[in-house]
Amino acid sequence: MLQVADLHAFYGRAHILHGISLEARAGEVVALLGRNGAGKSTAMKAIMGLVPPARGMVSFGGKRIERLPPYRIARLGLGYVPEERRIFTELSVMENLEVGRQAARTGVPTWTEEKLFALFPNLARMRERPGGRMSGGEQQMLTIARTLMGNPSCVLLDEPSEGLAPIIVEEMANSIRALKGEGVSVILCEQNLHFALGVADRAYIIEKGQIRFGGSMEELAANDSLREQYLSV
């Protein structure tokens, strides 16, 4: 589905990604773990074309995408949910969803507003509310729903559990499992290992812009020194 090889990226002059390689297969949930500043968000932005990759290869559905502008990548069916949520605050919930709408794609689930409201019941109660007048958890659901309106086959999910109340985090985990149930691949960035253990099939650990570990969640759960070295604060 998604393959990344030797990806390098810069912010201005700062070299952030030092050649990362990773992979997500169809229908899989993959966690990208690491501390603050390790390069998780930059990796997602580089895959999405928001930070142009300086070197390396990204292929999605068998197509090279590392030189494409973000909108072309999105139209291939790769969805992106930013960490800061980036809700259009002046637009209502329905209008936010409208901006994300893309044509249906063969072989992937087609989302409608009603189907999304079934997945995120909170949103159904505030269709006309402006995005700026929603709580953090509601905005987090809206930003995921907005991306799903593009009918993606794979979603990049940047820190979905950040800053949310425990009960909302649990809802978020359920939503991710529901996506997986629909056959959508998910790559999520996380600092919260517990959250990742609950939803992911595999994990990568990123540190200082390099991949330090890749393997199953069982391997990661069994390896105390790995967690100690790269994930504990």
Added chain:
Amino acid sequence: MTLASIIIQLLNGLAAAASLFLVSAGLSLIFGVTRIVNFAHGSLYMLGLYGAYSLIQFFGRTPLGFWGAVVLAALAVGLVGILIEVLVLRRIYRAPELFQLLATFAVVLVIKDIALFTWGAEDLVGPRAPGLSMAVEIMGRRIPAYDLVLIAIGPVVLGALWLLLTRTRWGALVRAATQDREMVGALGVDQARLFTSVFFVGSVLAGLGGALQIPREPANLELDLAIIADAFVITVVGGLGSIGGAFLAAIVIGVAKAFCVGIGSVTWFGFEVSFSKLTLVVEFLIMALVLVVRPYGLLGKPQAAQRAAEPAPRLQVPSWTFALVWLALLALVPLAADRYTTILLTDIVCFALFAVSLHFIMGPAGMVSFGHAAYFGIGAYAAGLLLKRFGLPMEAALLLAPLIAGLFAIVYGWFCVRLSGVYLAMLTLAFAQISWSVVFQWDSMTGGSNGVFGVWPSAWLSDKTAYYYLALVLCGAGILFLWRVLFSPFGYALRAGRDSPLRAEAIGIDLRGFQWAAFALVGALAGLAGAVYAFSKGSISPSSISIAQSTDGLIMVLLGGVETLTGPVVGAAIFTWLRDVVARNTEFWRAVMGGVILLIVLLFPQGLVGGLKALVVRWREQRA
């Protein structure tokens, strides 16, 4: 005033507001999505008038011919807008914002000459609207029926825009992109196509605003900058990006202007106050007032955070040897050159100081000024008037003029430093226009549109070469002084304030005070440039204080590049020289200048000096 005349003036104002609203709504829409301050928007309005004029002649003066011509002219202007977006702006969306501004200046120059070529220099008086040329009687006064139609068109267009923006997918995309265009792209929306469509709609509005004016005002070549100043004022008063705000502001300003005309002269406490002379100023007074009370306009909101700016590159001090070698070379020129070259060099030296002072305020101090000619012109007029009206010796006039320009900069600056970004730029433009209209109308003091004549230097400077040396010494010293200040603690504080106002204030810098001082400093030095220029020409005209003079300064700075110190000097030299050469050879020098600037913008998005430096670096890397 009787009730009847109040109502008549109100209707007059509302009729004038219609076009103002259309143009401003288009400008606001385009700025919201693309973040480009489109100076060429006024040119599109002008094309709307010319287009309607020609199409009415073609279709004939029937109601269908008239309204068909108005609509077609608007659509044609929309196509011109698409051309501008696709051919020029699309290529430089990633360039620094100021460079996009330069590109729109170039488009202004090109369109002005295309209009000159197509329609000639004479004013073209359009026909009255067929079927609407009668007057309607209201409370015993007669008011043109066409004005009543215009009054209705404003709200109709406002309603249509509102529906378009709130009830369609396109509208949702536009509003979303106004807040966060990168996110809109990441959701699969093609920004380029969205921008083009926004440009089309905005340009149609400008064209329609122009076309509807043809029965009321003749098409002429000065309309482009005149209307852009109005449109800037209205978008700023209403709040950038707010269509409803633009509507409200257009009405406030249209009505205020109509009342100024209607009231005429009044005697208050024995003083005669001429309101009709206030007409040119009143909108700027309203704007200054609104911005001080509501810095984001009547219905505006604080601007969305701009995309993270690249850190400004380090400024390099030109070395003393560099400066001295150039000064020596420039000092030697008159020995070899003819009188003509000496005069041209004197112009260049004056404009170099003008450009360097503008660069100081917009580059390192981070406050873009659209009205820097105010201080250049005030300096020039102060020098001339002290000599001619107050009988001071030339030397004293020359030394006092910068102080007077500095005083004005202190007054104007007090207001300006309270704002930032586009709002600040617009306010500087407002003050420049206020100064211009005072100069333009105060016949007994400034000579009005004729200007001041016989402003010649003292006998010992009457020789062109001698005067050149004086200009070189004064302006050269001014330039070196400004450069030196940038590397003083004062200069560091300004640059810190530009890069992060919050952090600068957190470490105890009184940023507003420093910016105010910077305003006064560059105002005085621009005034010096103006004074030296005035004595070299022997006469002063209001054009030295006009928007065109301000934009010339911006072109010089941006052409050379904001990111280097020497850039503005190079830009001033090339611009002044090129204009001189081209203007001697063709009537259409503006189009040639505009074309050259567009080429440079598309080839060197970092400015000339920045671009050449990059070339040199690449060349060295290839050899290494």
